[in-house]
Amino acid sequence: MQTLNQLCRALRRFVLVLGFSSLAATSYTFATETPEQYPTRPIKIIVGFAPGGGSDFIARIVAKKLTEKLGQTVFIENKPGAGGNLGAEIALKAPNDGYTLFLAAASYTVNANLYSLPFDPIKDITPIAVLAAGPxxxxxxxxxxxxxxxxxxxxxxxxxxxxxxxxxxxxxxxxxxxxxxxxxxxxxxxxxxxxxxxxxxxxxxxxxxxxxxxxxxxxxxxxxxxxxxxxxxTTPTRLAALPNVPTVAESGYPGFDVLVWHGLIGPKGIPAPIVNKINQAIRESLSDEQTTAQFASDGLTARPDTPEQFASLIAEEIKRWGKLIKERNITLR
The missing domain is CATH 3.40.190.10 (Periplasmic binding protein-like II)
Incomplete structure (x- = not known):
């Protein structure tokens, strides 16, 4: 019996040592990847809406271009639910290593004022780039x-x-x-x-x-x-597809501007070199004539903003819609 107990204890120690060794090896693998080496494996973009919609359309165009620019597969994972909030929560709770991103739409800044979110829509994100905008x-x-x-x-x-x-x-x-x-x-x-x-x-x-x-x-x-x-x-400039249709601003409401935009964000704390690398790849992709034409077919214009400009847009729109929602008593019902 004593020999059997000793054998069991020895086996448990072996399993523990093996487990710690595997964990150490895994940690070492990720620890040895520097931001400059990024990316070394596939990147996931979570879309908070079902396949086939406007957000999905934009995400797939950008994913294809980023795959070419970054040299790693960029793929889409659709997580519809709660007006896009489900996908946002999943993405923003992922590791901040740049391998899980979220396609945020203009509705993200509206949801921030209407839903009780399990994350802070400003403090818990890393803005990366605006992709496209339209009226x-x-x-x-x-x-x-x-x-x-x-x-x-x-x-x-x-x-x-x-x-x-x-x-x-x-x-x-x-x-x-x-x-x-x-x-x-x-x-x-x-x-x-x-x-x-x-x-x-x-x-x-x-x-x-x-x-x-x-x-x-x-x-x-x-x-x-x-x-x-x-x-x-609703944008400050006319739509190319409808050149004879004026803007709201031209129709008597100077300064009126409501954008339908889409952009990429990630969890808080993505290293700046990774953010800049993705942003640069996006800016190069958005200057591509084929990408511009694809966006134009959906009434969108490529908008290659910096991460800082995107952060300002998100903060400003959350404030803007929050004020309106209170004034107009807008609810989810």
């Missing part, structure tokens, strides 16, 4: 007879509460972006939330609601076919 197209059902934004505004002022607008859901970026315009123009227009952009557009085209702030990719086909009338775009 909303302010559109109306043709049966309304509105040909310009001032015409819609004039009617809404004379008939408060008579018009309605569709959004992709309460608390969505389309909801908040529209409310921002209504606040600036001092209009009373009824909000009709839908479960996604597709049904919101369907009912706007059908005339159940009269107007919508829609992304270029989802709205332009309906404008081109005559099913919707484009009244304005």
């Amino acid at each position: 909303f197209i302010v559109s109306a059902n043709p049966k309304t007879g509105f040909k310009t934004l001032p015409a819609l505004v004039d009617f809404a002022k004379k008939n408060p509460g008579k018009l309605s607008y569709a959004s992709a859901g309460s608390g969505s970026i389309t909801h908040v972006g529209t409310e921002y315009f209504l606040s600036v123009a001092d209009l009373d227009v009824l909000h009709v939330p839908y479960k996604g952009t597709s049904p919101a557009l369907t009912d706007t085209v059908g005339g159940q609601v009269q107007m919508i702030f829609g992304t270029v990719a989802s709205t332009l086909p309906h404008v081109s076919s005559g099913k919707l009338t484009a009244l304005a775009v």
